[in-house]
Amino acid sequence: MSNEMARMKFYCDDHRCIECFACSVACAEAHELPTGISRRKVITLHDGVEGKEVSTSIACMHCTDAPCEQVCPVDCFYIREDGIVLHDKDKCIGCGYCLYACPFGAPQFPRDGAFGHKGAMDKCTMCAGGPLETNSEKERHLYGQNRIAEGKVPMCAAVCSTNALLVGDAESVSNIYRKRVAGRGQRS
Amino acid sequence: MRKYIYLIIGALCLASAVYANESQIWGEMRIQNILGYGQEESWKLGPLFTMLQSQYFAWIFLGVLLGVPAVFFMHYKIVGPKVFPHSEKKYYAFNLYNRIIHQVAAVSFLVIVPTGFIIVFGxxxxxxxxVxxxxxxxxxFTIPFTIVVIPMALMWLKEALFNLDDVKWFLILGGYLSKEKQIIHASQFNAGQKMWYWVAILGGITMIFSGAFMFFLDFKMEMLHNLTGMSQIDLLRAAAILHNVMGFAVVALFITHVYMSMFAIKGAVHSIITGYVEEEEVKFLHNKWYKKLKDQGKF
Structure with a gap:
């Protein structure tokens, strides 16, 4: 055990992901996301090619050196002590810079105004809400459920039927994955 | 002109239609977009944009915003403005059409430039x-500028082509470094004005397109995809970088343009408001044009 604060991470084990879309559906339902916004997405590569097909689930990866946080012109991002990357929707102007900086295409933009201009950015919060009062009505409305504050696992990982989607502090996640890889007799 | 407007409207409709169906960013192309971030063979525009935006852009804009006016303030204090009598003969150089087109662009810039700075220093x-x-x-306010940019480009194109006199103009910086009134051999537009013309027109069009890219996100440009082989997100990154870099030039020359017309040549701004240029101003600063007008008996 290191005495440093744990950093929360997602990891999707592509050997286990069966492309059931439960994570993205559960996420959208739990946070009552509008259509067109998908905080979590399941991606399949080489669809139908035997032996090569691989699926994985992608959302905000809560980067340690989050590039979104570095480029935001209004500084609306903040990284919690536990490593969860969150942002303030009341500050966000919907410029899109975080999307250009993001390696994972995580930031999403609702088209809610006239002429289809971009509204405040929306992304995975690792079910940890936002800067508003925890579990307040406004927080739920803007950021969705705050399951972390209630001691629950993020929705996507909670519903993953094959336990492909892992979430927790980086060390525990890598321990679980290492055990799995050893069990499968793989090298990496 | 009409074709141009149709092109813009068509592109806008296409952009929203595309968005409604399948996004190139979050849909099929997502993996391709992700791979483009840091792979060896990619342009690495993701890390490049992140580095530039987080460390340089705002500082360079601050430098331009403070530095350019500071230089002109010094110029005003040390060299001082050029004052020409405004009671002499005048020549009607800019007709109503010229002035309306210019004023629409001027008002657009007066909104676009400060709001741009508010976003940069958000x-x-x-x-x-x-913000x-x-x-x-x-x-x-990009819309009115988009409407007038082509008419403006066409109405001043002939006068804005560079020629050999412009080299001489640049060598003495148009005589603006000396207190004396020198006879400057320039036609209707001097090299500085020509430079501003090209930055405002070509830079302006670049700003419109890169801005539209960022505004609509899913702006579909098959041609650009095929030409560059870049994914949508990389095109967006390139647009963001281009928009900022071009912004430095446009803003720097915009401030220069305002300083020249409002302060450096006292009262020069009236020529674009009333359409009349002063004989003395033309005689000294645009001597070639003056001779031509004189031959035609305009003065």
Missing amino acids: DFFGGGTL RMAKNLHGI
């Missing part, structure tokens, strides 16, 4: 409603 303003409004105005 953290200073604390984000939220004010969001600035962002929306920044986009809305």
Whole structure:
């Protein structure tokens, strides 16, 4: 055990992901996301090619050196002590810079105004809400459920039927994955 | 002209239609977009944009915003403005059409430039409603500029082509470094004005397109995809970098343009308001044009 604060991470084990879309559906339902916004997405590569097909689930990866946080012109991002990357929707102007900086295409933009201009950015919060009062009505409305504050696992990982989607502090996640890889007799 | 407007409207409709169906960013192309971030063979525009935006852009804009006016303030204090009598004969150089086109562009710039700065220094303003409004105005006032940019390009194109006199103009910087009134051998537009013409027109069009890319996100440009082989997100990154870099040039020359017309040549701004240029101004600063007008008996 290191005495440093744990950093929360997602990891999707592509050997286990069966492309059931439960994570993205559960996420959208739990946070009552509008259509067109998908905080979590399941991606399949080489669809139908035997032996090569691989699926994985992608959302905000809560980067340690989050590039979104570095480029935001209004500084609306903040990284919690536990490593969860969150942002303030009341500050966000919907410029899109975080999307250009993001390696994972995580930031999403609702088209809610006239002429289809971009509204405040929306992304995975690792079910940890936002800067508003925890579990307040406004927080739920803007950021969705705050399951972390209630001691629950993020929705996507909670519903993953094959336990492909892992979430927790980086060390525990890598321990679980290492055990799995050893069990499968793989090298990496 | 009409074709141009159709092109813009068509592109806008296409952009929203595409968005409604399948996004190139979050849909099929997502993996391709991700791979483009840091792979060896990719352009690495993701890390490049992140580095430039987080460390340089705002500082360079601050440098331009403070530095350019500072230089002109020194110029005003040390060299001083050029004052020409405004009671002499005048020549009607800019007709109503010229002035309306110019004024529409002027008003657009007067909104676009300050709102751009509010966005760049968004953290200073604390984000939220004010900066969001600035962002929306920044986009809305692009529309009038888009409408006039081509007519403006066409109406001054002939006068804005560079020639050998411009080299001489640059060598003495148009005589603006000396207190004396020198006879400058320039036609209707001098080299400085020509430079501003090209930055405003070509830079302006670049700003319109890169801005439209960022505004609509899913702006579909098959031609650009095929030409560059870049994914949508990389095109967006390139647009953001281009928009900022071009912004430095446009803003620097915009400030110069305002300083020249309002301060450096006292009262020069009236020529674009009333359409009349002063004989003395033309005689000294645009001597070639003056001779031509004189031959035609305009003065």
